[in-house]
Structures are given as C-alpha cells and as structure tokens.
Amino acid sequence: MHKDLYISVEGVSVGYDAQAVLKDVSFNLYSGELICLLGANGRGKSTLLKTLMGILPIVTGEIQLKGKSLASFSAEEKAKEMAVVLTDSLRDVSMKAKDVVVTGRYPYLSWNARLNPEDEIIVQKSLTKVNALDYANRWMSDLSDGERQRVVLARALAQQTDVLLLDEPTAFLDLAHTMELSVLLKKFTREEGKSIIMSSHDWATAVQIADRVFWIDESSQFHILETEALKNGDKMNEMLNSSYGKWDSDKGRFEISMGHE
C-alpha cells in the first residue's frame, strides 16, 4: 500500500520557555499509521504532542508537515491538517456536546461561524462515528466521562484532518470504553488512512493496536520500536524497569509480583 509522509521530525527538542524537557526527537509519520507514545509521567509526552500541534513553540530542530516547514503554516492551516484531543477535562465547559463538535469546523468558517449544510453533515457524521448522536443536545457537564471523551473525539474528527494527536485519550475510560476507542482509532487509520499518535500508559493495549511504539525512557531518550519487538518480554521488562511486576508475553499482560517486599 502506498504511504504518504505526513510529518517528519528532525532533531527536535521540546519544552516550555526554551527549557528542553525532551531532546533529540526524530521520526517520520506516514498515512494509515497508529502510533502509541509511551513513557512515564513528566517525560514530555504532552509537550511533544503540543509542540507538534504548534500550541507550544519548537525549542530546536525542524518539524515538517506534508513536506513544508510547520512554521510556514498559519494556525488555521495547521488546524485543517492536525486535530488534537488533550487531557484538559471539558467537564466544566458550559457548552452542549454538539456545540463542542461544531468548534471542529471553525478553521473552515469565516468570522461569523455560520455552518453550511455540508458542515452540518460533517458534524452529524462525526457524532455518528463515535456513537454520540444520542446526547448531542446535552450539556457537557451532564455527560459521563466515557460519553464526554467520545464527544471530544468527534470534535477532532469534525476537523477532517489527516493527522490526529491524542493525549492519553483512554485516561478517564473504563475497560470497555478503552477497547471501544481502540477499535475506533484502528478503523480510522485503516479505512480513512488517517495517521494517529496517541500517548498512553496502557502498554497492554498499545502492544495490540500500535503499528509502532515511540518510547521515552527514564533518561528522557526518545526510541522508536517495532511493536513485534515488544511482544518479546525482555524488551518490555527493560522498559518497565520495575521490581513490582513483569511482562508475561504468553498472556500479553503485566503480572504484578505479589511477593515484593
């Protein structure tokens, strides 16, 4: 299958106020790829995603989006190529679910934000894809965490971008919803050729759905791993580096060491 190069990252450092949290990141992201970004808290996963989206400035290095420097895109042009799901909870947002999804169309609308019939259809379709049509007219504060997360994903889909950057999209979800989301994301990459980078702490799921894994280690080094290589337990245990548990490659899950003192 032919693959387009969507994002290329070359020797990039990311951080806040010119202070690099994560250094020397290089990778290529192709169409139809689902990538899981793993690493302990505070290693710069969110910072990397926000930098890719252009919410944070690049500290050093070069990011190209479809062959052009990211810096040459206006904020609205960027928003037509990449959409985000952030960890910011939208629980207290005084908006209805549908209005949240409508904001996904904003990069395409003029100052008065008038929706064309075409935009309306896209909003409906986005809500349908994530199964959120039933509560489109409810307030965000009245939804459950799982429902809210679907709405937030629908918002990103409404932006009709080739790239989706998702920051811990499964963080507030229960097991069933996590599996549902995994299936959905995989479908988007396979059927629509979208490419997705999602940060996560859920290694067991990552091993099952990711095409490749980006791993930020203890010393904030950035690694690219083939998912197959992870299924071998040694690599997983090296990454986990914890005496509280071990990866069981037969069962495909972590076994907690109960005997630990």
Add this chain to the structure above:
Amino acid sequence: MNKTNFRVLLMTLFLVFIFIADILVGSVNIPLSDFFQYIKGNGWSHVSYEAIVFDYRIPKALTACFAGSALAVSGLLMQSFFRNPLAGPYVLGISSGASFGVALLLLLFSGTFLFSVPIAACLGSLLVLVSMIWASKRFRSSVSLLILGLMISYITGALVGVLQYFSKSEEIQSFVLWGLGSFAKTQWTDLQIMLPVLVLGLVFAYSRSKHLNSLLLGTSYAQSIGVSIKSIRRQLLYLVGVLVAWVTAYCGPIAFLGMAVPHLVRLWVDESDHKITIPLVALTGACVALLCDVIAQVPGFTIILPINSITSLFGAPFVIYYLLKKNRFA
C-alpha cells in the same frame, strides 16, 4: 418561529414596555393616558412634561439601556474568557479601577475638562485589567484570581479613602454622589459621545463570537483550532476595559449587573453559542438596567434611591440563587 426567536421577541416587547415605564415614572409621574395622547399628536396635558420627557427622561432611559447592555456583555465576555461564572467587571475590580481613576481626577486634580472623566476611568480600569490578565497567566486557580480582584478593590478603595481624607468636602460630595451610580447625569450632548462608543464595542464583541466559543474549551483547544490567544486576549482586554470604563465614567460604578445578567440569560436560554447569547445578554442587560432604574424611582413616593443599591440588592441574591440552582460550573 423557534424558541430562541420567540424569546428575543418577548424580551424586545418587554424592553419597549419598561422603556416607556421608565420615561413616565419619577418624582413627577406622567399618566399613561398622557403618553397615548401625545403619541396620537394631541400634545401633553401639562406644559412641563415635554421638557421632563425629552430633556431628562429619554436621555436617562437611553443611558440605562446602553449601560446595561455594555456591562452585561462585558460580564459575559469575562466569564467566557476566564471560564468562571463569578467573573464580572465589578467583582474583578475593574469598576473599582475606574473609580480610582476618577477619584484621582476629581479629588487630586479637583477639576474636569472635556472627556477627562471617561479617560481617567479608562486608564484606571485598564490598569486593573492588565494586572488581572497578567495574573491569570500565573494563577491556575480561578479562585485565586477572584481573591486578587477583591484585593485590588480593597487597595484602590484604600487609596480613594486617603484621597478623600485630604480633600475638600465639596470634592468629596461630588465623588461620593458619582460613586452611588446614576443613569440620570447624561444629557443629549453626553449621549452623542457615549452611545457610539458603546454601540461599536457591542458590535465588536458580537464579531468575536467564534473566538469566544473556542475559548470556552480552554486556551489549548482554542489554539488548536486556529485562535491566536495573544491577539484575542488583547482584543478582549481593551474591549472590556473601554466598555466598563465608558459606562462607569458616565454612570458611576454599577454593581452586579455585569455578573448577574449572563446568568439570568442562561437560566431561560438553553444555548452557549455567543452568536445567540451576546445579543440576548445585551437585550436582557438593557431591560434589567431600566427595571432597576424604575425601581430606584420608588413609584408613588417622591424619593429616588441610588441605582447601585438597587442593582446590588437584586443582583447579589440572584447570583447566590443561580449558584445554588445550577451546578454546571464546579
């Protein structure tokens, strides 16, 4: 006709009704029958009515309308920008900033010249707004921000107190009267300056609806859909600063209207889109300001109460009621 349009129509009818009531009620009560006679072209039953209505009551009612709209829309803008239901020009100290500017002018320089009061009020309110926005980037918690607003109010209040202590009694009286708030101090010549600025400000606020909707999601999401946070923050800063200062300069600090009206609208309109809420908040703000003015005239008595007492007496309990009733905001 959908529900929202019907409500706009209802509100507009109420605005017309309360506007007429505000013209007729006061220390001199003009009978409603006189008003209808005048509309038919039969003139007033009393010679003085013409002057009372055209030189005094209509300018006052127009001032109340536009001041109410401007304050209410400012409150909505701030609530959306800070994502906090307690934000408002009075609570965040912007009104007291304007008061401080005017106090400096009236008490320290003891004189006014053309536009000096509005300019002093603008500078005072912008000073507070700039510090609030500076602080909003550093304080994650909106509670800290509200406390800061309160503290700024105390500081400016204390400075005003010091100024008053060293001022002559006539100067103090003019400042205290200004501080009680009134829609009645504007004449047609003032309105020529006041109204265009407020109308332009309201139109500009409406034109920012899309960005304001984006900001409801928080700054990161807003940025991700193409909003320049720096530029919208600056635009809203100046817009709210000018609107509040302009109203405060002509009417004195009007408490609670800016904070309470957006909540009033949220109670009866199930919408969050600023394209709908900005016009409705403006309309409701005008109605509430006129209603407060009618109440301040204490129909049937010859006394007139300060407008600020009325807005606080009704505004504060209403905000408490809203917070108890709705837990949409945590």
